[in-house]
Amino acid sequence: MAEMGAFKTDNPLPAPAVTNNISEHTLDGEEWKHRAPYQVQSPDEFGPIKWRAQCKCRRVSYAVKRDKPLNAKFCHCRGCQVMHGAPFQWAAIFHKHDLSFTNGSAGLSFYSASHDSQKYDVPTKVSCSFCHTLIMDEGRNMCLVFPQLIQLEGSQDEQRKQRDAFRPTYVYVCRLPRLNMTVDLSSRCHIFYEQRMMDIPDGITKWSGMDENSQRMDDQGAVMES
Ligand SMILES: [Zn+2]
Ligand SMILES: [Zn+2]
Numbered sequence: 001m002a003e004m005g006a007f008k009t010d011n012p013l014p015a016p017a018v019t020n021n022i023s024e025h026t027l028d029g030e031e032w033k034h035r036a037p038y039q040v041q042s043p044d045e046f047g048p049i050k051w052r053a054q055c056k057c058r059r060v061s062y063a064v065k066r067d068k069p070l071n072a073k074f075c076h077c078r079g080c081q082v083m084h085g086a087p088f089q090w091a092a093i094f095h096k097h098d099l100s101f102t103n104g105s106a107g108l109s110f111y112s113a114s115h116d117s118q119k120y121d122v123p124t125k126v127s128c129s130f131c132h133t134l135i136m137d138e139g140r141n142m143c144l145v146f147p148q149l150i151q152l153e154g155s156q157d158e159q160r161k162q163r164d165a166f167r168p169t170y171v172y173v174c175r176l177p178r179l180n181m182t183v184d185l186s187s188r189c190h191i192f193y194e195q196r197m198m199d200i201p202d203g204i205t206k207w208s209g210m211d212e213n214s215q216r217m218d219d220q221g222a223v224m225e226s
Contacts, residue, residue, distance in 0.1 A: 012106040017189050032120060035097035037062065037143060038108075046100045056131035062135070065144070066098040072147075072168045074200070077192035079113065083125060084134060087197040088190075089145035091137065092166040099136075099143055108135070134176050168204050 012018055032038060043049075047065050049083040054061040069092035080089035099110070109132075126135045137144040145168035153157035170191055189205035190196075194217070200206075201219040208215040208223070216224045 015077060016130065023156075030204075033105045036096040036107070037101055039100075041100050042103045052151050053135075053145065054151065055128040055131055055135060055149065057128060057131035059103075059130050060128040060133070060135060061102045063100050063102070064098055064150075065100075066067045066094055068165045069093050069145075070095070070142075072166055073144075074204075076190060076194075076196040078195055080192075081197060087177070088200075089148055090166075092147050094143050094145060096138075096141065096143055109160040144200055193221060196221065 019114070036187045046063065049063040049065055050067050051064040052061065073091050073093070075089040075091060076087075077089075081087060083089075107129050108128040108222065109127050110120045111127070112121045112123070113125070114123065115121055119188070123137060123139045127133060128135060128139055133149070134146060135149065136146065147163060150163070150166065152162045154162075189207060190200060191207050191210055191214075193206040194208040194215075199220055203219065206217045207220075208217055218224055
């Protein structure tokens with residue numbers, strides 16, 4: 001298990017959660033600056049923008065061209081709690097090509113927990129070099145963006161509705177009565193719920209660890225029968 005060296009304890013922190021089984025991958029030199037989401041693109045090249053996001057100091061901003069994330073998760077692992085200074089991380093998953101940084105790679109800092117390094121090396125945390133707002137977790141193919149940074153418009157109610165596009169959704173359950181089976185088709189969920197700081201009684205699927213290979217838990221953290 002990867003550890004963040006500065007925080008080594010008897011209870012080592014897991015690496016920030018990633019969406020797929022990303023192997024550690026280093027690009028030679030600075031080739032990555034010319035790839036999504038860092039390559040600078042004209043508006044025509046990128047296409048119509050659906051969402052815009054920015055850090056606290058506004059020096060870093062990016063555009064998103066997809067209506068909704070491919071998936072969304074709340075991660076309760078210790079790594080996310082510490083890195084975000086928050087009870088859990090809310091991550092919305094997009095392809096790298098769905099995102100484009102306005103200033104390319106300028107003004108960004110990186111932290112690879114698996115290497116305890118600030119050198120660009122995915123998977124990595126990406127933050128603003130100036131105000132240190134966390135911008136996203138970058139994997140090899142996907143970016144996990146933090147929806148709190150998305151700029152919303154209108155009244156608070158209208159903003160809540162827009163924000164719903166990024167939320168993990170309620171479980172969609174498909175019943176197959178002939179086979180006496182119930183299939184949960186939703187992968188949007190809470191993960192590492194065993195390490196949670198608080199119960200989240202929202203009825204959404206919860207896993208004790210990374211995914212469905214771990215134990216499924218109810219809102220109070222009791223293991224459910226499979
Ligand atoms: Zn900033
Ligand atoms: Zn996590």
